[in-house]
Structures are given as C-alpha cells and as structure tokens.
Amino acid sequence: MTDDSADADRPTGLAMRRGAIRRCPACGEGHMFTGYLKIRDHCDHCNEALYHQRADDGPAYLTILIVSHLGAPLLLWVFLTYQPSPVSMLIWFSVGAVTLSLAFLPLIKGAFVGAQWARRMHGFGGPEAEPSST
Structure with a gap:
C-alpha cells in the first residue's frame, strides 16, 4: 500500500535529475560522489x-545497453557507407x-540512487524503514 502524500514530497524525476548531475537527491547542492563511483x-x-x-550492477547493465544500442547502428552505417578497414x-x-x-x-548510477531515495527504497524512508534487530 502506497501513500500518495509521502511520494509527493520526494518527486522521482527531480531526484533522478539531481543524481544524474552528481548532486544530493534531497537538496541538489551537496556532492553525491567522493570519487568516480563511490x-x-x-x-x-x-x-x-x-x-x-x-x-x-544496475547502472553497469543499463550503460552497456545504451552504449550498444548507440554503437551498433552507427557501426553498421559506417561500415556500409565508408567501408573502412576492420582494424x-x-x-x-x-x-x-x-x-x-x-x-x-x-x-546513470546517480540517477539510480536518486530514484531509490525518492521512492524510499532500501532504508531511505527514515528510521521507521530500518529493519528491526530481532
């Protein structure tokens, strides 16, 4: 069961955009990464x-999917149009x-984290979302 009012204060699209520019999904000001992917x-x-x-592994799989879908048609077009050497x-x-x-x-990793934060996944929902120690 979902609460629409709880989702309204964390818009998923905005959080994903903030994450994609490597900023905190909550405030949009602080840096999300300490290194390249940390x-x-x-x-x-x-x-x-x-x-x-x-x-x-979600960001890696989605990255491979996007890059291959961009590269495959381009590779075919370049080969048929210019016929360069295989090397x-x-x-x-x-x-x-x-x-x-x-x-x-x-x-993509930043957008994934932003989506998780906005949807309150994996403990992002606050102390009440933490699993009990029993």
Missing part, C-alpha cells in the same frame, strides 16, 4: 544519509564504446 555516506550540504543506496573500425569503435561507458556510468 557514494558519500552523507550529503556534505544537508547531511542526508546516502549510504542506504543499493545500485549494485580501424575495431580501434575507433572500441575507443568510442569505452569513452561513452565511462561518461554514462556515473550519470
């Missing part, structure tokens, strides 16, 4: 707890895939 335990601006996040295609498309993956991964 999430801070707490926001340095509003002190919102961020250690609850459980993005796991040059291997080099350029490998570099492109790695570059896109490295660019998309933190954006």
